[in-house]
Amino acid sequence: MKVLVCIKQVPDMESRFKVNGSGDWYDEADLAYRMNEYDEYAVEQAVQLKEQLGDAPDVTVLSIGPDRVGDALKKALAMGCDRAVHVQDPDSCRKDPWQIADIIASFAKGKDFDVIFTGMQSQDRGSAQVGVTVAERLGHNCTTTLVGFGFADGVITAKRELEGGLKSVVKLPLPALVTCQLGLNVPRYPTLPNIMKAKKKEFVTVPAAELLSEESAVATEKLYPPVKSGSAVVLEGDLAQIADRLLGILKEKTTVVK
Amino acid sequence: MKALLICEQREGKILDTSYELVAFADRLGAEKVLVLVGKEAPKVDAKVYLADVDKFGEYNPDLHKQVVLEAIHKENPDYVVFVHSSYGWDLAPRVAAALKVGQVSEVVNIVDGKFELTLCNAKLRRTVAPKGARAVLTVQAGAFNAVEASGSAQVEAIDVAGSSKLQFVGYEPAEKKDVDLGRAEIIVSAGRGVGKKENVAIIAELAKAFGGELGASRPVVDAGWVAHSHQVGTTGQTVSPKLYVACGISGAIQHLAGMKKSDFIVAINKDKDAPISEAADVMVVADVLQLAPVLMEKLRAA
Ligand SMILES: Cc1cc2nc3c(=O)[nH]c(=O)nc-3n(C[C@H](O)[C@H](O)[C@H](O)COP(=O)(O)OP(=O)(O)OC[C@H]3O[C@@H](n4cnc5c(N)ncnc54)[C@H](O)[C@@H]3O)c2cc1C
Numbered sequence: 214m215k216v217l218v219c220i221k222q223v224p225d226m227e228s229r230f231k232v233n234g235s236g237d238w239y240d241e242a243d244l245a246y247r248m249n250e251y252d253e254y255a256v257e258q259a260v261q262l263k264e265q266l267g268d269a270p271d272v273t274v275l276s277i278g279p280d281r282v283g284d285a286l287k288k289a290l291a292m293g294c295d296r297a298v299h300v301q302d303p304d305s306c307r308k309d310p311w312q313i314a315d316i317i318a319s320f321a322k323g324k325d326f327d328v329i330f331t332g333m334q335s336q337d338r339g340s341a342q343v344g345v346t347v348a349e350r351l352g353h354n355c356t357t358t359l360v361g362f363g364f365a366d367g368v369i370t371a372k373r374e375l376e377g378g379l380k381s382v383v384k385l386p387l388p389a390l391v392t393c394q395l396g397l398n399v400p401r402y403p404t405l406p407n408i409m410k411a412k413k414k415e416f417v418t419v420p421a422a423e424l425l426s427e428e429s430a431v432a433t434e435k436l437y438p439p440v441k442s443g444s445a446v447v448l449e450g451d452l453a454q455i456a457d458r459l460l461g462i463l464k465e466k467t468t469v470v471k
Numbered sequence: 472m473k474a475l476l477i478c479e480q481r482e483g484k485i486l487d488t489s490y491e492l493v494a495f496a497d498r499l500g501a502e503k504v505l506v507l508v509g510k511e512a513p514k515v516d517a518k519v520y521l522a523d524v525d526k527f528g529e530y531n532p533d534l535h536k537q538v539v540l541e542a543i544h545k546e547n548p549d550y551v552v553f554v555h556s557s558y559g560w561d562l563a564p565r566v567a568a569a570l571k572v573g574q575v576s577e578v579v580n581i582v583d584g585k586f587e588l589t590l591c592n593a594k595l596r597r598t599v600a601p602k603g604a605r606a607v608l609t610v611q612a613g614a615f616n617a618v619e620a621s622g623s624a625q626v627e628a629i630d631v632a633g634s635s636k637l638q639f640v641g642y643e644p645a646e647k648k649d650v651d652l653g654r655a656e657i658i659v660s661a662g663r664g665v666g667k668k669e670n671v672a673i674i675a676e677l678a679k680a681f682g683g684e685l686g687a688s689r690p691v692v693d694a695g696w697v698a699h700s701h702q703v704g705t706t707g708q709t710v711s712p713k714l715y716v717a718c719g720i721s722g723a724i725q726h727l728a729g730m731k732k733s734d735f736i737v738a739i740n741k742d743k744d745a746p747i748s749e750a751a752d753v754m755v756v757a758d759v760l761q762l763a764p765v766l767m768e769k770l771r772a773a
Contacts, residue, residue, distance in 0.1 A: 224591065226591060226592045226594075226721070227721070227742065228591075229594075229744065230590075230591050230594045230595050232595065239590070239591060239595055309573065310574070310576075311567075311573055311574070333560075334560075336591070336592065337590060337591050338590065339576065339577060339589070339590075340574070340576040340577070341555075341560040341564075341576055341577075341609075342560075342563075342564045342567070342574055342576060345560075345561065345564035345565060345568075346564045346567070346568050349564065349565050349568035349569070350568065354636050354637055355532070355565075356532075356561070356637065357557070357560065357561040358557050358560075358561070370640075372643065373530075373557060374557065374706055375481075375557045375642075375706075376556060376557060376612075376705055376706060377645060377705075377706065377707075377708070377709075378644075378645030378646065378699060378702075378706060378707060378708075379481075379642060379643070379644065379645055380642070380643040381529075381530060381639065381640075381641065381642050381643065382639075382640035382641055382642075382643060383530060383637060383638065383639055383640060384637070384638040384640060385636060385637050385638070386636050395689060395690070395693050396689075396692075396693035428602075429573075429602065430572060430573025430574070430601065430602055430603065430606075431573040431574070431575055431599050431600070431601050431602065431606075432599060432600050432601075432602055433597055433598075433599050434585050434597070434598040434599060434600055435585075435597060435598050436590070436595055436596070436597040437595070437596055437597070438594070438595055438596070439589075439593065439594075439595070439596050439746070439749060441748075441749070442749060444752070445738075445748050445749075445751045445752060445753060445754040446752065446753045446754070447743065447748075447753075447754045447756060448753060448754070448755045448756065448757075449743070449755075449756040449757070452757060452761060452762055452765045453765055455755055455757060455762065455765075456762065456765045456766045456769050457769065459737065459753060459755060459766070460766075460769055460770070460773070462753055463714065463735070463737070466735055466752070467713055467714050467734065467735045468713060469656050469657050469682075469713045469714050470657075470681070470714065471773070
């Protein structure tokens with residue numbers, strides 16, 4: 214069985230974000246990067262599937278981006294993926310989801326991946342398009358937002374998360390692509406021996422231009438910080454003073470604090 | 472300009488977000504035609520294509536895609552619009568891929584005819600424009616106020632041939648509730664910023680000192696620190712207490728959707744610029760673990 218996991222590297226969301234010089238993306242300087250949270254669940258699920266099937270599946274992890282995404286790929290290898298593919302693209306932030314999906318689909322075409330895992334969305338862009346679009350391009354069965362995954366007799370049983378705490382159960386035969394949601398599993402931490410082992414695993418680099426054949430379908434016009442409504446009263450400084458002022462405001466403005 | 476609005480139902484009931492799509496099309500100034508795989512048409516003065524849910528299934532994106540493509544074929548719309556929901560984000564890219572057109576996800580506003588989206592947990596925003604003559608959109612739930620359900624649809628049945636290997640097995644209901652946040656007058660919620668499971672107890676104590684209930688953001692629930700019944704947000708509960716205190720919560724769109732109707736909102740966060748400040752009435756810039764004991768002492772003394 215051949216498995217593909219697609220991951221993205223994103224900035225830590227607690228960072229301060231500034232608009233870049235050309236006004237079309239955030240300034241990438243001084244940001245700390247990590248594996249997209251949703252993709253960590255995808256990697257973990259792929260490795261769990263491998264373990265379930267007695268190590269039989271061969272798991273490829275793929276990421277598109279500049280040099281730094283090598284770190285995310287190495288982490289995925291240390292978590293248990295077998296080989297990594299780095300699609301070199303210093304300009305990946307200017308590709309729209311349609312083009313990112315095109316790159317992945319071009320890579321996967323003809324390679325007969327039985328199962329493809331992706332995150333349900335990225336934390337920075339949040340389009341929730343790439344996984345499903347890849348599936349459509351490859352003709353894979355597909356379902357999204359998994360909070361449960363089972364596999365038996367060539368069929369995936371997926372538990373999908375719907376709104377308001379409701380879930381639904383869907384079965385889909387291979388080949389299939391599923392997108393992973395928060396809470397699907399508990400991603401493992403790479404252990405030191407596994408980090409060492411990962412250094413010996415296959416790591417291939419492919420230029421994006423070799424895979425990309427589509428024009429972007431959506432153009433970014435402008436990037437800007439949210440317009441502050443400025444209505445919030447801001448309290449900072451000494452804790453005791455903050456507490457007094459807060460309780461004072463609550464007594465005045467609400468009926469429930471006396 | 473014409474917008475084809477893909478409505479949603481669940482177990483026979485039309486979801487209210489369908490009427491948000493109508494509001495969106497009105498804002499866009501577009502002529503609207505609706506599509507629903509369901510039993511009964513939405514109440515709206517417009518044409519509605521109705522596909523039989525018994526034939527096409529509650530969840531069957533392969534077949535629902537064919538239904539939408541057939542309606543597109545008949546109507547030739549400029550925009551095909553979905554809710555950015557578990558149904559919409561699953562189906563929309565399939566339709567966009569079939570049409571080979573761009574998709575814009577999670578539209579929160581229309582600015583000068585462009586679509587406004589959030590980026591990086593709502594810390595930035597951007598406007599985008601699809602390049603082609605036609606585009607697929609998904610609209611953030613709650614971003615456009617639903618129009619009232621009234622009017623009489625001109626219903627037209629729609630049918631397509633097709634098959635799918637996907638099998639919908641059924642629904643799994645939400646876990647039983649051990650707390651009814653919907654009735655609470657005060658909710659004090661713990662977010663990932665509280666750091667670890669043990670610290671949730673401090674927030675729970677603070678909730679008690681306020682005479683309220685404990686709420687939580689999703690990561691706190693996913694990590695198993697508190698039960699799902701405490702989760703506030705799109706996949707948790709929608710609440711509207713008289714006072715909502717968000718402790719160590721950044722204010723992601725999915726959390727805000729569940730609590731922004733609260734009468735009075737206090738956010739306690741180390742980061743002054745956390746997106747929750749947009750929704751908050753009072754933004755307390757502090758380490759919640761340090762502030763909570765001080766607050767509790769004063770509350771108890773009062
Ligand atoms: C389909 C979907 C559905 C979702 N449904 C929900 C839902 O129902 N409910 C929900 O909440 N989320 C939901 N989410 C997740 C949502 O996108 C966010 O990931 C989540 O709300 C973030 O939770 P948080 O604010 O607690 O954590 P974070 O975003 O990690 O924020 C932590 C905050 O704590 C602050 N902080 C850190 N340390 C301290 C300290 N010592 N004192 C004070 N402040 C501190 C930080 O500045 C930061 O702002 C959903 C996501 C998706 C994709």
